[in-house]
Amino acid sequence: MTESKERKIKRCIESRVVQTHRVLPSDLNHHQTLFGGNLMSLIDNTASISAARHSRGVTVTASMDSLDFLHPIYSNHSVCIESYVSGVGKSSMEVFCKIMGEDLMTGKRYLAATSFSTFVSTKTKEQGDIIVPLVEPTTEEECLVCEGYQKRREKRIINREFNERFANAISYAAPWEAEVF
Template sequence: MKSPLPVSYSKMKQTRLVLPPDTNHLDTIFGGKVLAYIDEIAALTAMKHSSCVVVTASIDSVDFMSSAKVGDALTLEASVTWTGRTSMEVFVQVSADDLLAGQKVMTTESFLTMVAVDQNGKPTEVPRLIPETEEEIRLYETAPARKEHRKSRSTLR
């Protein structure tokens, strides 16, 4: 069995510049571009936590609260919020910084489920998680309800 790891061990942060090819006719970033960035940082975070290759099992929710425009610095922050036997829930927050105006807004929040796989593509065990801060504990304690919601969605198919 792998030793438990604190949430802080695998936290990741990325910053990207919003460029014209990333945007729509309103000069705001395409939602699909943001989703690709979210998936990438979630995978990196889960790989660091598990020391394994991971696959995206689900993008549970994506809430777009505001948009980012050309020239903004898009900052993505991700952390593992809960672990199962082979899966990890990852929470990603995205903010947009207008560096010239000195304004920062939260643009997107998302929960994803990543599964660690071995060299044969079979799910493999991941380390348990040790939440430390109040926010980490809150996300950890509310994860089972999100898992149940995921399960109820999948039975509707």
């Protein structure tokens, strides 16, 4: 049997997660918009649920591959993060997040950001090695997002190789012990 016949296939909607939050004054930066770090935390939380739903295993964030801020999110607006698995390797999953803002007074919605993250399903004593199911898009948007997976994956592999070489060249000396130029 080929690998694809042995592996289960799940539709994107089976890993879909939607979380909505009100943006409060404590969430804001000095521009009076949602602090980017807070949004990153919300994205990671939402995307991690999608990865766990898809793999039905223990997952960890391997990387936040991209986060493109498109429109600021203001105080007293809501932020809605929608995520689903958009591509898979053997044990890795790419998760797409669409971040929508909404002016709660007018009802106007806008695309605030998009993001891709990679999660890895980890081996456990109970489950052993995990081979994640393949993913099948069914909507026009899912097809558009999923069709770019292979190119994004190739770019991640190149970036990972560079990052490994780069990390090996970085000094581990304490900053107060480093030479001053």
